[in-house]
Amino acid sequence: MDSIHIYGGNLLRGETKIQGSKNAVLPILAATLLIKGTCVIRNCPRIADVYHMQNLLQELGCPVSWAGNTVTVNASRVCDNRMSGESVTRMRSSIMLLGAMLGRMGEAVMSYPGGCVIGRRPIDIHLAALRKMGVEIVEEDQMFTARALHLQGTEERLPFPSVGATENVILAAVLADGMTVLENAAKEPEITALCDFLVEAGADIEGIGSGRLMIKGVDKLHEVKYTVPADRIVAGTYMTAAMAAGGSIFLEHAPAGQLGALLKAAQEMGCCVTLNKEGIGIDVLRRLHALPYLRTEVYDGFPTDLQSPMMVVLALAEGEGIVEENIFENRFRVVDGLRKMGADIETVKNKAYIRGVEKLKGTMVEAEELRGGAALVVAGLAAEGRTMIKNRHFIERGYENICKDLRELGADISIG
Numbered sequence: 001m002d003s004i005h006i007y008g009g010n011l012l013r014g015e016t017k018i019q020g021s022k023n024a025v026l027p028i029l030a031a032t033l034l035i036k037g038t039c040v041i042r043n044c045p046r047i048a049d050v051y052h053m054q055n056l057l058q059e060l061g062c063p064v065s066w067a068g069n070t071v072t073v074n075a076s077r078v079c080d081n082r083m084s085g086e087s088v089t090r091m092r093s094s095i096m097l098l099g100a101m102l103g104r105m106g107e108a109v110m111s112y113p114g115g116c117v118i119g120r121r122p123i124d125i126h127l128a129a130l131r132k133m134g135v136e137i138v139e140e141d142q143m144f145t146a147r148a149l150h151l152q153g154t155e156e157r158l159p160f161p162s163v164g165a166t167e168n169v170i171l172a173a174v175l176a177d178g179m180t181v182l183e184n185a186a187k188e189p190e191i192t193a194l195c196d197f198l199v200e201a202g203a204d205i206e207g208i209g210s211g212r213l214m215i216k217g218v219d220k221l222h223e224v225k226y227t228v229p230a231d232r233i234v235a236g237t238y239m240t241a242a243m244a245a246g247g248s249i250f251l252e253h254a255p256a257g258q259l260g261a262l263l264k265a266a267q268e269m270g271c272c273v274t275l276n277k278e279g280i281g282i283d284v285l286r287r288l289h290a291l292p293y294l295r296t297e298v299y300d301g302f303p304t305d306l307q308s309p310m311m312v313v314l315a316l317a318e319g320e321g322i323v324e325e326n327i328f329e330n331r332f333r334v335v336d337g338l339r340k341m342g343a344d345i346e347t348v349k350n351k352a353y354i355r356g357v358e359k360l361k362g363t364m365v366e367a368e369e370l371r372g373g374a375a376l377v378v379a380g381l382a383a384e385g386r387t388m389i390k391n392r393h394f395i396e397r398g399y400e401n402i403c404k405d406l407r408e409l410g411a412d413i414s415i416g
Contacts, residue, residue: 002390003388004389004403004414004416005388006381008245008380008382009245010410011246011247011248012406013249013410015279016406016409017252018230018231018279019045020228021193021233021234022231023188024189027096031198033078033104034103034198038073038075038223040070041226042225043229048393048397049397053094060081060083060101082108098110098146099130107147110144126164129158130169133151134148135151154180158186160184163186166186166213175219177217180215182212182215188299189299203221232259236306236309238254239259240312240378242282243271243313246382247284250279263275265310270288271288288313289318291321292320292321293321294314307323309374311338315357316357320353320356322351324351325351332347333369334376341361341363341383344356362383363385365390366389370397377395381413392415
């Protein structure tokens with residue numbers, strides 16, 4: 001069955017290692033298209049979205065092979081410029097192949113990407129940014145064609161610091177003619193990882209980690225070996241699991257420098273947090289107290305991808321709090337499942353009003369998307385009795401082996 005089974009109530013204890021970052025590796029895999037040779041990507045998570053990206057690369061003519069968690073991509077030859085089918089329509093992140101294909105081939109034909117139920121995520125901002133670089137875009141039915149005889153550097157300012165649009169501009173700009181200056185660029189760590197990979201391959205990028213990127217086009221990129229950084233969202237999810245269920249855990253390789261907003265919230269709620277060069281330790285010895293107000297923001301604010309798991313923590317905390325979601329308009333889909341487990345949550349537009357309860361009760365719930373599914377796992381760990389979470393495949397889009405990791409921390413959890 002496509003499900004996860006949890007017998008809740010165990011305190012979490014022990015340590016586990018954090019996997020490579022989903023949000024970093026996907027644009028890096030797209031970037032391999034720009035390199036006429038073989039690239040080796042280490043610490044690559046074996047998750048559904050990566051397999052979808054692998055399928056797309058192979059359909060374009062690039063052999064992809066695995067050895068453990070190391071992926072080798074040979075983009076010496078790209079045989080096609082058309083991207084369609086299930087791997088595109090099921091995975092929102094396929095849009096980042098657009099900038100890479102324009103940089104490599106000067107043309108791309110693709111289906112509109114899908115795979116998202118948490119919000120509209122329109123690609124208009126991507127297309128508008130690429131048009132300023134000389135890209136002509138023709139839309140028809142459920143497909144569009146983008147072509148540029150010569151990509152031109154330009155100066156532009158994004159209307160919103162979109163991660164995907166920033167990635168597409170970077171991928172298109174590294175081999176374009178002249179200088180591209182991108183203002184109001186996204187500053188997420190995944191953008192930094194993409195830039196670091198490209199710089200190691202010979203790209204000329206300044207302003208990495210800031211909201212102003214300066215990308216000078218180069219003639220070509222060379223082969224590279226790169227290690228994907230740890231996944232901050234997975235680390236944050238496991239932190240919230242300890243905050244909800246209680247206990248004492250250590251997360252090896254957890255990127256503390258990327259989790260400042262969550263670490264601050266955890267300490268304010270009463271957690272004991274310890275940091276060292278090996279990772280993050282968190283001790284939860286008593287019931288936490290609520291945060292009065294939590295709002296999601298672009299980096300380095302509180303990440304929207306951790307809002308759903310954090311809602312579980314707040315549902316069990318002493319007192320009342322409000323969560324304001326400012327990134328995706330449909331990020332509260334998990335609320336119905338949490339209510340079924342006994343949470344006291346009301347939603348009005350983009351705000352959730354949460355009154356803490358002493359306990360949740362296990363029951364059968366259904367994952368509808370990736371991070372909401374992870375939140376139901378967190379809830380199941382803290383709940384009394386047995387929780388069955390249907391639609392495990394949503395969770396496996398971003399978590400390599402969530403059941404194994406949590407068993408290492410003492411959870412009674414298995415797939416079914």
